[in-house]
Every structure is written in structure tokens, then in C-alpha cells.
Amino acid sequence: MKVGICTGGGDCPGLNSIIRAAVRHSAHYDDLELWGIKNSFNGLMSSPYEVWKLDQESVSGILMRGGTILGTTNAGNPFSLKNPGGGPVQNKSQQVVDAYKKLGLDAVIVIGGDGTQGIAYELAKLGMNVVGVPKTIDNDLASTDQTVGFDTAVQVASEAIARIQTTAESHERIMVIEVMGRNAGHIALHSGLASGAHIILLPEIPFSYESILKKIEIRRQRKKRFSVVVVAEGAFPAGGNEVFKTSAGTKNLGGIGHYLAEELYQRSGIETRVTVLGHTQRGGEPSHVDRIIGTAYGVKALDLVLQKKFGTIIAMQNGKLSEIKYEDVAGKFRPIPDDDMFLNTAKGIGICLGD
Numbered sequence: 001m002k003v004g005i006c007t008g009g010g011d012c013p014g015l016n017s018i019i020r021a022a023v024r025h026s027a028h029y030d031d032l033e034l035w036g037i038k039n040s041f042n043g044l045m046s047s048p049y050e051v052w053k054l055d056q057e058s059v060s061g062i063l064m065r066g067g068t069i070l071g072t073t074n075a076g077n078p079f080s081l082k083n084p085g086g087g088p089v090q091n092k093s094q095q096v097v098d099a100y101k102k103l104g105l106d107a108v109i110v111i112g113g114d115g116t117q118g119i120a121y122e123l124a125k126l127g128m129n130v131v132g133v134p135k136t137i138d139n140d141l142a143s144t145d146q147t148v149g150f151d152t153a154v155q156v157a158s159e160a161i162a163r164i165q166t167t168a169e170s171h172e173r174i175m176v177i178e179v180m181g182r183n184a185g186h187i188a189l190h191s192g193l194a195s196g197a198h199i200i201l202l203p204e205i206p207f208s209y210e211s212i213l214k215k216i217e218i219r220r221q222r223k224k225r226f227s228v229v230v231v232a233e234g235a236f237p238a239g240g241n242e243v244f245k246t247s248a249g250t251k252n253l254g255g256i257g258h259y260l261a262e263e264l265y266q267r268s269g270i271e272t273r274v275t276v277l278g279h280t281q282r283g284g285e286p287s288h289v290d291r292i293i294g295t296a297y298g299v300k301a302l303d304l305v306l307q308k309k310f311g312t313i314i315a316m317q318n319g320k321l322s323e324i325k326y327e328d329v330a331g332k333f334r335p336i337p338d339d340d341m342f343l344n345t346a347k348g349i350g351i352c353l354g355d
């Protein structure tokens, strides 16, 4: 068999552990080759094709390396490819499937978040044999309890917020820390819990300024004259909207931290500062958890290919890996559920959730 493997969408720590595990596992089978595809599906749309055989040496020493040795992009949807010179988007999906056939690939392992998996699902409908591996720091894929990358993002954010606690206390300030996560609050909730945040604002719970200021005032009455607020980039005030920023030609969620800080300062008069953690949450060495689960996902992905269970995406549920059909998860998203254990934990210890 000749199996392609690619990483798509935003990168995250732990991608290399998935690639490495699939290649290591392939060594147990004769006549099985793994081929890397450059920058998501772009390697199948370029001329010449950007693909290369992954031998055991090519994955040596990458377990602890951040990023992805295959490269990635979140601007490479073959169904609506942006024209670099402007003009209408192009549909190059058939070109991708033709390249897949021309190269003699039998299947492709697609490592990606919801955007990339949506593309994989559509390519599967055009005849590509696909097995999906869920990854994203946001942890918002419907199919799985824990995506590769989430644990490291939480670790990075937790460490940063913990550092901010001490300077917040020295200056008696309100410190607002904006974390990533798109429209799900998993990173904010987990990092806030891990670092002793006093207020955590999530996209799942529209917040009120009154509730936040009440918490800050209660703390001040207890002689705690500083407060640490973790805000997810997708959070928004009740009756208001999400905040987007356009930077270098790209519009993304972001900016709620500054917006919130200004409001809190205007309403309270307390000195306030903002830290936006941004892409630090996506870079650098993966945590041991992401290396372990990434390795398990990589082995499982190749197993599914060998079993010819195509059109499936791996799911981690209750600590076990299984596979789910793409059609059962397509278009679904996993926000924090109302009965989430960690949400209840945060409420249980008196963290203000802005409601």
C-alpha cells in the first residue's frame, strides 16, 4: 500500500508525534509506504507535486519538536482556493483527487481540525480513501474528548496566567488575559482553573459587567485588591457581539481582551492591563500528554487504513480510541456542555463566570 499523510489547518504541538508514530508503525508491514504531502492538500495541487517518501530516518528526533515536518496551511481549501492575484476562488478538488490517483495512493491520513476534516469528508465523497486524526488546540471537535494540541495550549496559558498573578498582586491591578479557542471556551476554562483565575469568561456564557465588577468588589472587601480575568477570544457580553480583528489582511476572532479591559477600567477606575497570549499557545515543545496521545492516534490511524476503514475519523471517548464515520460528525462542533465537570468545578470554588 502507498499511504499519504498530511497536516491541515492551524498547527499545534504534537503533530509530529502523530506522523512519527504512523511511520514507526508502518515498519512492521512489508510493502507499505508512507508519503508526506506538503502543506495540507497543497502538495497535490502544485506542479510538480510536493510529496516525498517518509522513511524511518525522516521521523527520527521529531517527537518533541513543535510544528509539523509536513507543513500546513489554513488557506488551502481545494474546493474554494483563493486566487493569489485576487479574483474569484477556484475549485481544484478534482485536481487533488486526480493527483491522488496518479501518484498511486491507496489512502490519505488527514490530520486536522474541523475545517480540514470537512475538506477530507468532501474529498472522500469524490473517491479518496481517507482516515482522519483530530487535532486542534481548541479541543472543539465533536468526535473526541481530547484533541492533540489542547493539553500543551492549556499548559502554556496556565503558566503565563500564573506568572501574571504575582505582578497583578504587586500593582493591585485587574489583569485581563485573552486566550485562543475560537467559539469554544475549553482553553480558557482549563487554564483559568489551573492558574487560580478569579474570573473566567467563555463563549458559552455571555457575560455581564455587573457580575464581573461584583466579584472584583467582593475580593477588594477581602483586601484582595487585584483580580485576574481569563477571557476566551470568542467570549462576548450579553446582548453584544464577538470581537474580531483584521490584521495583515486576515479577519480573526480577537480583541475582546482590550475591549473588556477598557470597560472594566471605565466602570471601576482600577488600573487594568491586558495580555494576549496568541500563537504562543500553538508553538514549541508538545506536553507529554500530547506526545502520548499523538502517538496513540498515529498508530490507530494506520491500523484503520490497514483495516480499510475509510471515511472515518478517530475519536477518543472515555479514554479509548475508536472510529466514527465522517457523516456522523460533519458540521458538528463541541462547545463546553452545560453539565461539564470542570464548569461545575469552577462554579464550585466560586470562580465568576460572568453570568
Ligand code: F6P
Pocket (backbone or CB within 6 Å): 010, 074, 113, 136, 137, 138, 180, 181, 182, 233, 252, 253, 282
Ligand atoms: O483553531 C486554532 C486557532 O489557534 C484558534 O484558536 C484561533 O482563533 C485561530 O486558530 C488563529 O488562526 P491563525 O493561525 O490563522 O491566526
